[in-house]
Amino acid sequence: MKSNEASMKDVAILAGVSTATVSHVINNTCNVNDKTKMKVTKAIKELNYKVNPTARRLRTGNSKIIGFVVSNLAHYFYQEIGAKIEEILNKNGYELFYINSHEDPEKEKQQLELCKLEDFAGVIVVPVNNDWSNLKDIYDSKPIVFIDRKPKNVRRDVVLITNTQSSFNLTNYLISKGAKKVAFISPQLDNTMQLRLDGFKDAMIQNNLSIDEDCIIFTKHKPKTYTDLAQDEEWNRILDYVINEKKIDCIISGNALFAFGAISYFKKNNIKLQKDLLFGTFDNAFWMMNLDQEIVVIEQNTKAIGEKAASILLKRLNGEAFIYDDYCIDTKLLTLNDKADK
Amino acid sequence: MKSNEASMKDVAILAGVSTATVSHVINNTCNVNDKTKMKVTKAIKELNYKVNPTARRLRTGNSKIIGFVVSNLAHYFYQEIGAKIEEILNKNGYELFYINSHEDPEKEKQQLELCKLEDFAGVIVVPVNNDWSNLKDIYDSKPIVFIDRKPKNVRRDVVLITNTQSSFNLTNYLISKGAKKVAFISPQLDNTMQLRLDGFKDAMIQNNLSIDEDCIIFTKHKPKTYTDLAQDEEWNRILDYVINEKKIDCIISGNALFAFGAISYFKKNNIKLQKDLLFGTFDNAFWMMNLDQEIVVIEQNTKAIGEKAASILLKRLNGEAFIYDDYCIDTKLLTLNDKADK
């Protein structure tokens, strides 16, 4: 389909030069006489010429597009990270496309394949696939930075939070508040959750508290909306079980998604947190601040995470060589909505 | 940059045919002998050949990518719509890229320009720019569907909710609950807000209630995080003003963003909704269900909105010709967290 846009050829003809010269002017790739440069610039303006990125990409194999492939875009958490990433990348001439893998490994694989075929300059990924031994080739040529989860069998830059330490701190804090029998509950056991679990166990052991493995629960929930989640019967069963049968006095939630479901349960059952039941969770989600529940949270520094991921990616894009490493961002332990607030 | 991927030429050589034949096999564009078809298919598999979308796009001017350009991706509302759109488009062989315009008209313009340059097959837009007289050419050749807001000076398909009617119903309902002096507050006065305002005014007039124009307030807030919003001093001033000075007995919120800020204010000031103050809002956001406030909401049917937008776009992509129209999706008036719940 012939587009009605001006091409480089049109510019060249109007300016009375060759396409090579136009290209040189556009890309500053060669010393061009000021006079001819003027002519070309004028022609470009006159025709409202825009470089065709598709043609450029076919020729060079490079684009100015970064893919942000996210396990579940609906989490506000990733939106804050994404905004920071976008801000930094935009400043450096890149555009960010958000891609939602919906916690589906197969879908993520196809999307990453597409990013490669589309010659994206690089990708930032909140990975769903845990084992990357079959995915290594998918992004071997272009920079890739992982966020939030560290997949296996791939050596690349990873930006995480201090998972084990934060979990240790959270558990310790709740123990200091009187927790004796603690449950750890979360959807999906991935690498990140494993680290959080480690911190939890360490704290329990150091405090000479026994760990009941029955109260460490990971569900296999496929992605759901928050609304669906709150009404999910499985959450109710699990919470009924640990609270009524196992008689735990404290729950640690692995992320904001479970926290939402749990809080819905607490509301229904009229449970006052930190009084009737100690409760701590990873993530400080915006909606928590308007609740009438006191919640202990591990706040992740989304700005710092985004900034780190973007700056590492930029360095890689610029061809800087440095060792692939894990970057851990500190968290903050906060108590939301406690009486001291007022 | 020479990629190490197999090209169509490699396939042709291995299969002992011409590239034209390979192309025909891939695109079913010509009757090809079963035997040669087999040979080609085998070679494709053997080389793990993938069509290069960039080259195809340069040649044909078409891609299988749809852009979803959203005013602010952080709103969960758009995530639900997006998920539905994606589901439908994926089934039809299209991939969806999410693009965040951050309520920035200039940015949106550039992004739409990029979608055009990248030869996206089409776009679905929650528009930030209100006047499209200078943007018409930007997407004149490819299908475009607007969602949630109807921009001026462009005749294209628009998927909206029944804004005026819903607002009328909401206002009427609150009046039936005793509202006499009502404030209407929202960030950003766009076309959609104007319609909601119209419905509000109609209801007030029909009920012989006077409208205080000082209590109709639109702020010019640039996008902020929810967290920032809750602490924004401007909201506090506005709410102080209408509640304490203007002595209103009811507030209608134009969207979930303002509702969040307002609820934060109510919490701080210990105001019990529907008792101390009547309150209704557009949008049923997931976080509202866990509050200890009774809230009257206009729930938008995100699935229906997404489905309508995607199906219209698909029809346009398939070249079906029909009149550009506005499609209005019904809403539901709900009361969240009322005592009858238990």
Added chain:
DNA sequence: TTGTATGCGTTATCAT
């Protein structure tokens, strides 16, 4: 049914 040849809009090599 299959192959040849051309062009999509760039960039890059090599002359001039």
Added chain:
DNA sequence: ATGATAACGCATACAA
């Protein structure tokens, strides 16, 4: 300093 030309990988008009 500038221009002619090939090549990126594919689709397609046309010839065989």
